[in-house]
Amino acid sequence: MVALLPDYPPHVAAYRASGSVSQEEYQQVVMQRVEQVADIYGKINFLVLLDTDFSNYSIGALLKYLYISFRHFFKWERMAIVSEEAWVRRAYDMLSPLVHGEVRGFKHEELAEAKQWVSGPLKT
Numbered sequence: 001m002v003a004l005l006p007d008y009p010p011h012v013a014a015y016r017a018s019g020s021v022s023q024e025e026y027q028q029v030v031m032q033r034v035e036q037v038a039d040i041y042g043k044i045n046f047l048v049l050l051d052t053d054f055s056n057y058s059i060g061a062l063l064k065y066l067y068i069s070f071r072h073f074f075k076w077e078r079m080a081i082v083s084e085e086a087w088v089r090r091a092y093d094m095l096s097p098l099v100h101g102e103v104r105g106f107k108h109e110e111l112a113e114a115k116q117w118v119s120g121p122l123k124t
Contacts, residue, residue, distance in 0.1 A: 003016050003018075011044075013034045013037045014049075015047075017048060018051035018052050019052055034046070041122060045079075076099065079101060079118075082106045082107070089105025
């Protein structure tokens with residue numbers, strides 16, 4: 001299941017993933033929000049709070065994740081991945097030099113820090 005997180009600035013697409021994540025859910029919730037932010041601001045700050053692991057993402061949801069990542073490749077500014085799985089945080093930290101924008105991994109206990117960081121103003 002995916003749900004948008006409340007109380008984030010309008011230039012941030014933030015969601016929580018828990019349990020199983022289907023392609024349809026990802027399309028309707030996450031991709032729709034990312035498209036809104038990209039259309040309005042031309043840049044995207046993004047936060048995902050993982051309360052599940054990637055094995056619970058359907059193949060379709062993972063493909064949608066990759067699609068939206070490449071579709072807006074030059075629009076990503078800050079991406080925060082909040083997960084208790086150390087390998088997930090490390091993988092995203094290692095991606096930072098390879099992708100447009102900055103990627104940081106955070107533990108669940110660091111959610112407030114992640115929110116503050118990803119909510120920073122977009123570069124002009």
